[in-house]
Structure formats: C-alpha cells, structure tokens
Amino acid sequence: MAHPTLEDVAARAGVSRALVSLVMRGSPKVGKERREAVLKAADELGYRPNVMARGLAAGRTGMVGVLAADLHDPLFAALHDGLADEAARRGVRVLLAGGGGRPARERAALGELLDLRLDGLLLAGPRIAAAEIERAAAGCPVAVAGRSLRSARVDCATGDDAEATRLAVTHLAGLGHRRIAFLNAGPGRSRLEKAYEAAIAAAGLTPVRDVPWRSDGAPTSVVAVGDATGTSALITLLRAGLDVPGDVSLVAVGEAPGAEAGGVTTVAAPAAELGARAMAALLDRIGGGTGEGRRITVPPVLTGRATTRAFTP
Template structure:
C-alpha cells in the first residue's frame, strides 16, 4: 500500500497541491472553509506530511539527531528523556541512534544521522575521534554531552564531577 500524497489530498478536497501545502504549514492565508476541507481529506486518506520533504523545501529542519554511545547507561536514558521533553516544547523531533561505545559504529551512526540533514546533532559521551566530531560540526551544529572539545565549532555540556563527588 502506498502512502497518500499531497496530490491525493488535493484531489480529494478539490483544491490545488499548493493550497494543501499552505494548510499543512498552518498558513493564515487559507480560509477556514478550505482548511477544513483539506484537513478532512487528509484525515480520510490517512495523510501524514513528509518531514524530510518539508525540511528540504524550507531549507530548515526540526530534526535533532542524537547519538547515544551506550543505551545501557541509565544516566543517558534520563538525559534523552530531558532532551525529548525540551525538544517537543520547542517544536523539534529527536532521531536516536547508538554507537555501542565503538568508534567505528559511532562514525556509522553519526553519518546516518547527518543523512537526515538535521538542524543539529547531540553526541552523548562519544568515543569518536575529535576529527570526526569537527567534520560533523562543519555540516551542522554539534553539541557534546559528557565530553570536552577544544574546537570552537563544538558546544559541550558537562557536569562538575569534583563538586558532585564532594556533595555525595
């Protein structure tokens, strides 16, 4: 079964593809009558906007790639939950991948995430070489969590281990 397209929605609603696009982008330039017709047709067909196509057309992305180096680490689960909550409030979507604490696997995971043309990438405690992280930062914003970087193109988020140990 093929996924319904904007053209399918337009045909069902009796409008142009361009109008369907405006409705899906929540443009104020559409009358309420036409908006309802398009949304009804989309619901009847089970239409879902194609996130990648939208990103390419607008040259922006609401996707944030997250590479978790170790899915078994409960600290990372809490971090990802917090990122997901913050991302949703900001209208962003997370795509997760794992590197399994292997530089080779992490490089593959990072390339896969970059293939989505994300608005940014967050790397949780990667074991990747610094050069791979710098290369990724040349393609989109990169944030490292629980790892430092000397590159001015890479932001980092780290805890204060000494203070944490003293408080414990």
C-alpha cells in the same frame, strides 16, 4: 503501499493541490470550510507531510539528530528525558540513533545522521575521537553531553567530578567518618585524587592510601568515582562480608547503574539537566548563535540513600 500525496488529498477534498499546500503550511488565507474539508480528507487518507523534503527546500528541517554512544546505559534514559523536553519546548523534533557501545558502530551512525542533513546533532557520551566530532561540526552545529572537548565550535555540557568528589568527602566527614577511602578506576585519576586530597585536608583528616577492610585501621567509608566503580565497590564490600552501611558507608560519584534500586548514595550532575542544557546550546547555535564553543558545567547533586549513615565509634 505508496504514501498518500498532496494530489490525493486534493482529489478527495475536491480542491486544488495549491490549496492543500496552503492548508498544510498553516496559511491564514484559506477559509474555515475548505480548511476543514482538506484536513478531513488528509485524515481519511492517512496523509502526513514530508517533513524532510519540506525542511530541505526551506533550508531548515526542524529536526535534530541525537546519537547515544550506548542506548543500554541507564544514564541515557534520564539524559534523553531532558533533551527531548527541551526540544519539544522549542518545537523541534528529535531523531535518535545508537552507537551500540562500540566506536565503529557509533562512527557509522554519525555518518548516517550527517547524510540526512538535519539541523544539528547532539552526541550523548560519545566515545569516538575528538577529531571525528570536530569534523562533524564543520558540516553542521554539534553539541556534546557528558564529555568535555576543547573545540572552538562544539558546545559541551558536563558535570564536575572534582566538585562531586569534594561533596562526597564533605558529606561523609559531616556524618562523623574520619577514615574515608577513595576508589577511582575511571579517567581523570590524578585530577580527582587531588580533589579528594584537598577535601580531606579541608576536613582536617588524613587520606586513606591502603584499604585493609579487616583491621583496626580499616576505613569506615568509601568514595567511589565512576558510574561502574560505585556498583563494583558495593558488590566487593558485600562479597567481603561487610555490612553497608553498618561497617562501611559508600558514596558513588556518578550515577552508578542500579543506584536508585540498590539504595546507593550518589553525587552527580542530574542527567536530565545535562541533556536539557546540551540541547538548549545546540538549538541556540542552530538559531544563529556563533562564537566559541561553550563549556556548560552542571553542578552535582548529592542524593542520600541507604548506603550511608552516621559513624558511631
């Protein structure tokens, strides 16, 4: 079934195509009676303006593409809330695509979005190579949420895992824990190890190098870095027969999957704010902003839940 056209609306309303076009563009040159007649006819026919065609003719579509590396990642839901709210606040529509958690599929989705000639693209947690993102930015404005890139033209909004690690250690030390272990199975291992060591030293403590869970020297708390690491650490502790937080307190750096439902204490940059800040940077660049790509750091927030408690010898 063909989509209703301007001509169809004009015929139903008994006016010219040119007048219908003026109404659809919101022109003040049309009287109230004829405007209402055109809108009534459009509603009856189910007419919707062709936003893409109008945008291409005007040089601006009013739409941006959002490519999520993995739509199954729970973190993306909160990130999307933030970026969608910012886009709506500024009168921009969002077209969403997913990479399926696979770089090849993400690469294909990126190409499809570029083919649509949207006003810009926001990549959420991209897993494709930096060079590919750089090439995309050569054709349209690009912003990235959740990953930092060294680029002169790509704006990035990220958290600060080093600061989050410091906050986690400081929180546990403040609860009286003296033996705080550190687990990191993700990227940036040496950098975050240094952040952990600095925070431990600032608290007057000694780093826990080995993790003998069942001995007098066992740690009383754990800082687990990485979205998946936090969940894995909790499962490992429970399978070892340890009570969390009775025997061991746990803080996850990052939004571990199921953290809220599982009552896991976390330290992470609010995902919704990451999305909003990345979208704001993208829209600023689309609106004429130039210059070096911005590095936007969203401060981490500690959310205390059921996996931490004060240490009592």
